[in-house]
Amino acid sequence: MSFITRGFTGRGRERDDRLPPGQTLVGDFPVLSAGPTPDIDTADWAFTIRTESGTEHSWNWDEFMALPIEDVTTDIHCVTHWSKLGTGWRGVSLDTLFADVDTELEYTMAHSYGGYTTNVPxxxxxxxxxxxxxEYDGEPLDPEHGGPARLLVPHLYFWKSAKWVRGLEMMADDEPGFWEQNGYHLRGDPWKEERYW
Amino acid sequence: MTSHLDGNALAGPLADFFSFDITTATGRCKACGTVAELARAMVYVSGAGTVVRCATCDHVLAVLVDTGERAWIDLAGVSAIEVRR
Incomplete structure (x- = not known):
């Protein structure tokens, strides 16, 4: 008989294996912002991918909404140690947006309304x-959470999921974005705890 | 709407970097040229870090990240800081 048994701690104390190291589950959806919340009317919104040749692939709101839309259920992990499991989103896959994009470059810089940037391979x-x-949780994405549209890259820390995203610029090198210039990790894999330099 | 504090909130976080009270120093915004006391800046505090913005043009003056064990400061948005003795 073993003296070490999980039975004494109880099932409720077992760590959820969906939680990366150093993360804690939250019920609410904390808001992290580096500045004022931009007020972007969908009539003025556009998403643009710019390649090394200067070619721009751009969608206005109506064109964007006409693309194939996917329902996504995923866990999200913020570098400030909170995680939410099974969050529900609707959006357009980057595979769809890159379908006709011709590029040899391996890195991107996401640009947001309001000036935020983050680099993503x-x-x-x-x-x-x-x-x-x-959409988040069946509702149009609230401006505080990045509406009208945000990047969703759930396998990386959530600062990579740029709020108020307006486009991606192809880059030859993995140049640091806003937080990455100031101590945060270039890639940000929560399972490797890639939080800082 | 995300609310912000004024620059006086920087007195504690910046004490690691400067031996004087930095909030009374004046700085020049690289974007618009406004010269103002740091205490007048707009300060956005979040778990990820502290972002200091020019009260005139909203441009980022400074970014602070503090993990408890390590701290970074980026003053790239300020072209000069004046301290009066």
């Missing part, structure tokens, strides 16, 4: 790993 955006999301 192209590999982390493709093959069903990322979306431009416009």
């Amino acid at each position: 192209l590999d982390d955006l493709l093959d069903g790993k990322a979306w431009v999301a416009f």
